[in-house]
Amino acid sequence: MTAVLCDMDGVIVSSEAHWKRHESQDIYPEVVPEEDVPPEETTGMYYREIYDYLDDNYGAAISREQFLELFEAAGRQIYGEEAEIVAGVPELLRDVRAEGDSVSLVTSSPHHWIDVVLDRFGLEDDFDAIVSAADVEAGKPAPDVYQRAARLAGEDPSDCIAIEDSTNGASAAKAAGAFTIGFTGVHDGIDRSIPDVVAEDVDELRELLLERV
Structure with missing residues (x-):
């Protein structure tokens, strides 16, 4: 898994x-x-x-x-x-879970903001675990949130795939040891030298993600 x-x-x-x-x-x-x-x-x-x-x-x-x-x-x-939902991403993550793989939300946002998003867009049941920067000693670009998420998933970070849109986020994921997909489908604000691969849109993200899970 x-x-x-x-x-x-x-x-x-x-x-x-x-x-x-x-x-x-x-x-x-x-x-x-x-x-x-x-x-x-x-x-x-x-x-x-x-x-x-x-x-x-x-x-x-x-x-x-x-x-x-x-x-x-x-x-x-x-x-x-x-904020609006990124069309196609929730469906992609549901497809990943349907294949038996776990999906965790790993974010710098505090839990009360996360709860608003989950409730507003009906995502309450779409994640196996939720990790906020509020749960760890240091937020992104430190690796703490990704290390915690990997532990909760019961996986070594090297067996995890991270999806990130920012330089600080990608730096955190890479520092933890996760394979990192940079996503520029919403905005292109990531240093492309940091993630392992970059997905320009949701279709490319789907292709890159499903070939690795």
Whole structure:
């Protein structure tokens, strides 16, 4: 059996463009008003760790509590209203499970955001395990979330297939030892030198995934 470990943002739901807009227009101008921070720098990271990253690299102008309030407000709007399901991906993952392989959700989003997505799009029964960055010591690009997901699946990370859309996420999966598919079907924001292969759309993702499970 193979364990498929799937990211949420940019793979299951098309949320990354909304995050970039909120970050560039509403959040980062408040946190680092004198800096032009490319949202790609933090794409895929756990939002509670983004504050430390910005403070260490640019110097934060607001408190951690204020920062978290901004992110929570954006998350409620994005996951509750703006994000859309990536057509064809849930069906693909269901086909993988139908073949007897496990599918886990591995994401930097906290559980209360994950729950909104699962409920809104009817995905509550589609994953064998769910791992959030909130469950581990360090979020992506550290390998912790993928290592935990592999343990929960009862597999060595080298026997797992990760699907990621971001550089930080792909770095985490590769550091854990998983075969990594970079997915650019929603947005092309990944360093293509990191994943083992890249799928440009859902059809290509299906082909690459099913030939390995």
